[in-house]
Amino acid sequence: MPDPRPTLEAVAAHAGVSRATVSRVVNGGAGVRSSLAEKVLRAVDELGYVPNQAARSLVTRRHDAVAVVIAEPETRVFTDPFFAQQLRGISKELTAQDSQLVLLLVEGKDDYARVGRYLAGGHVDGALVFSVHLDDELPDIIRGSALPTVFGGRPDRGGRRTPYVDCDNRGGAREAVRHLRSLGRERIAHIAGPLDQTSAVDRLDGYRDVLPEADPALVARGDFTPAGGERAMRELLAHNPDLDAVFAANDLTAAGALRVLHEHGRRVPEDVAVVGFDDMEPVAEQTNPPLTTVRQDIEEMGRLMARLLLRALERGGDQADSLDTAPASVITPTALVRRASA
Amino acid sequence: MPDPRPTLEAVAAHAGVSRATVSRVVNGGAGVRSSLAEKVLRAVDELGYVPNQAARSLVTRRHDAVAVVIAEPETRVFTDPFFAQQLRGISKELTAQDSQLVLLLVEGKDDYARVGRYLAGGHVDGALVFSVHLDDELPDIIRGSALPTVFGGRPDRGGRRTPYVDCDNRGGAREAVRHLRSLGRERIAHIAGPLDQTSAVDRLDGYRDVLPEADPALVARGDFTPAGGERAMRELLAHNPDLDAVFAANDLTAAGALRVLHEHGRRVPEDVAVVGFDDMEPVAEQTNPPLTTVRQDIEEMGRLMARLLLRALERGGDQADSLDTAPASVITPTALVRRASA
DNA sequence: ATGAAAGCGCTAACAC
DNA sequence: GTGTTAGCGCTTTCAT
Numbered sequence: 001m002p003d004p005r006p007t008l009e010a011v012a013a014h015a016g017v018s019r020a021t022v023s024r025v026v027n028g029g030a031g032v033r034s035s036l037a038e039k040v041l042r043a044v045d046e047l048g049y050v051p052n053q054a055a056r057s058l059v060t061r062r063h064d065a066v067a068v069v070i071a072e073p074e075t076r077v078f079t080d081p082f083f084a085q086q087l088r089g090i091s092k093e094l095t096a097q098d099s100q101l102v103l104l105l106v107e108g109k110d111d112y113a114r115v116g117r118y119l120a121g122g123h124v125d126g127a128l129v130f131s132v133h134l135d136d137e138l139p140d141i142i143r144g145s146a147l148p149t150v151f152g153g154r155p156d157r158g159g160r161r162t163p164y165v166d167c168d169n170r171g172g173a174r175e176a177v178r179h180l181r182s183l184g185r186e187r188i189a190h191i192a193g194p195l196d197q198t199s200a201v202d203r204l205d206g207y208r209d210v211l212p213e214a215d216p217a218l219v220a221r222g223d224f225t226p227a228g229g230e231r232a233m234r235e236l237l238a239h240n241p242d243l244d245a246v247f248a249a250n251d252l253t254a255a256g257a258l259r260v261l262h263e264h265g266r267r268v269p270e271d272v273a274v275v276g277f278d279d280m281e282p283v284a285e286q287t288n289p290p291l292t293t294v295r296q297d298i299e300e301m302g303r304l305m306a307r308l309l310l311r312a313l314e315r316g317g318d319q320a321d322s323l324d325t326a327p328a329s330v331i332t333p334t335a336l337v338r339r340a341s342a
Numbered sequence: 343m344p345d346p347r348p349t350l351e352a353v354a355a356h357a358g359v360s361r362a363t364v365s366r367v368v369n370g371g372a373g374v375r376s377s378l379a380e381k382v383l384r385a386v387d388e389l390g391y392v393p394n395q396a397a398r399s400l401v402t403r404r405h406d407a408v409a410v411v412i413a414e415p416e417t418r419v420f421t422d423p424f425f426a427q428q429l430r431g432i433s434k435e436l437t438a439q440d441s442q443l444v445l446l447l448v449e450g451k452d453d454y455a456r457v458g459r460y461l462a463g464g465h466v467d468g469a470l471v472f473s474v475h476l477d478d479e480l481p482d483i484i485r486g487s488a489l490p491t492v493f494g495g496r497p498d499r500g501g502r503r504t505p506y507v508d509c510d511n512r513g514g515a516r517e518a519v520r521h522l523r524s525l526g527r528e529r530i531a532h533i534a535g536p537l538d539q540t541s542a543v544d545r546l547d548g549y550r551d552v553l554p555e556a557d558p559a560l561v562a563r564g565d566f567t568p569a570g571g572e573r574a575m576r577e578l579l580a581h582n583p584d585l586d587a588v589f590a591a592n593d594l595t596a597a598g599a600l601r602v603l604h605e606h607g608r609r610v611p612e613d614v615a616v617v618g619f620d621d622m623e624p625v626a627e628q629t630n631p632p633l634t635t636v637r638q639d640i641e642e643m644g645r646l647m648a649r650l651l652l653r654a655l656e657r658g659g660d661q662a663d664s665l666d667t668a669p670a671s672v673i674t675p676t677a678l679v680r681r682a683s684a
Numbered sequence: 685a686t687g688a689a690a691g692c693g694c695t696a697a698c699a700c
Numbered sequence: 701g702t703g704t705t706a707g708c709g710c711t712t713t714c715a716t
Contacts, residue, residue, distance in 0.1 A: 005464065007709055018687045023711060033685060050463045054399035055709035058692045063396075065444075084426055091447035095456070100465070102407075103445045105433035114437070121392045122347065123442070226628065255628055286568065286597055286628060349693055360703045365695060373701065397693035400708045 173206025515548025571598025
């Protein structure tokens, strides 16, 4: 059985030119007489030549591939489409730039070393990282790899160094609470998310921005899950039987809260108005009543992350984190989507 | 600025041995005196040596990477966690075998050529492919790349050639319908999925297996979405006001059907019992009442796909689809999960 | 504009 | 056991 993959050499022979010429043609064909170029192209076609990436990377030191690192698959990531949409945006942008997407799913701290090794191992040109927990070491490990990186979601409270893309969690939360207030609600509660995630913290901050004097008993802690939402809602109802509105840190939480509200005979939105966050459609449209919520354009965020990284790669070349070439972070806008719950 | 990445050569010099020895140590160290091996390891450590994959692939012709090809991101894939869970299973298995996951998201037919090129381009050792539509050319393109491949979901009605992993759609459907019958239901309807997907066809076949004489008017066509489920349910109700049970092709469809049932004042499960398929928890647990459904172990299916492929790679070496080395397909079992709707 | 030649960093015979 | 050596397939000066 003959080797199924012809080499540059074979194409050169077939076309009656040198390897160098074939290489030029294959890489855009700048500075090659068109008559020759044509001949080469024909040979490429006839032989079904496909360049060997490994050989190419060996000399160019580029891989046209970026890693996408996603941690904490145990939780939210795998029960809402957030992650999938984000990936889709990333994929679109990378594809447009002929870059490949290498997915690194991190199951736990045991995987950190592996990821660090991979990133340092020169397989990819850059990394897109979804960091979630505040005290996580992953961001540091990744920064240690010295690979150009863009984070998805604000990495931590102080983090200035690495660029990231996040939606305006705080502003979106403010909008949600203001909406509730504009509806005439006076006892507006908040079910927060897990406060080791910046998104949850920011949403809580947004709530407080609008209601700085709110009764602390009106804030309960959830965990971004429906079960957490139920628990928090029960607690809130117990301590604040008079509440007339709830801003939930995400849609899943709101769904749980809604169930408890029904259970307790509260009508939504008549007795209690509810607003969620995310606009994750399969949930927000399925709830009873359909959920008013704060939408973020997740796919666009993914696309932006990829764009930021690719731009850094183009420019940076070697020294990707020299300050002036470092791309700035991006905060994407949110929008209130009114359905029936508020 | 000095090159930040030391080579084998550098390590060899630093350790006072030959490149070959370093290479041996780095690749497991078989047949190297331990005293030397230690010295090498120390050198590796001190220099922070990381092997250059491109160089290695160039000679070994292995990449320790497999592509995961996912088509039709427009629809279902990105609104249910199915895909994420599958990926997670795949990732776990690949990671365990030190293989990387390269994700190829296919947005439309325009992308087919790109995918074909990539797969043929020798970037990866094999491919895991989620093919969904019956008349799709993607499977053929992929087979054309001559890359060892495992499909997720039965690729098409006749497909014998390529191994795949799928759940027992037909058997699961039978179980669902039998359960409904065991509840004493006599007018059992079915809302089918899009029949250009084998899973939808198989589930319909399962329904018919149990109810070969069922009134054809009891079968309506959905599309795996809640909206489709609503539409189909209305239609069914119009033609069969006496129906007392519905087997929906998936959970999303069931959620839509449930809403219409409520709208029409039918009590579930008293008047009409409902069973779904998939057990996608965020949906099945959120419906009112919580959905009885057929569960498939999605993560396990992903894991199996990867395992099958890796096994083929180990054995096959070059000729991966020689008949005797081809791994057989796997059908995974389903299980009825009883909640409140039936 | 084109070709010749020198590697990129690694593995795998093969010799010692 | 260990070192020597010959490439893997490609890009890229450097001549011409």
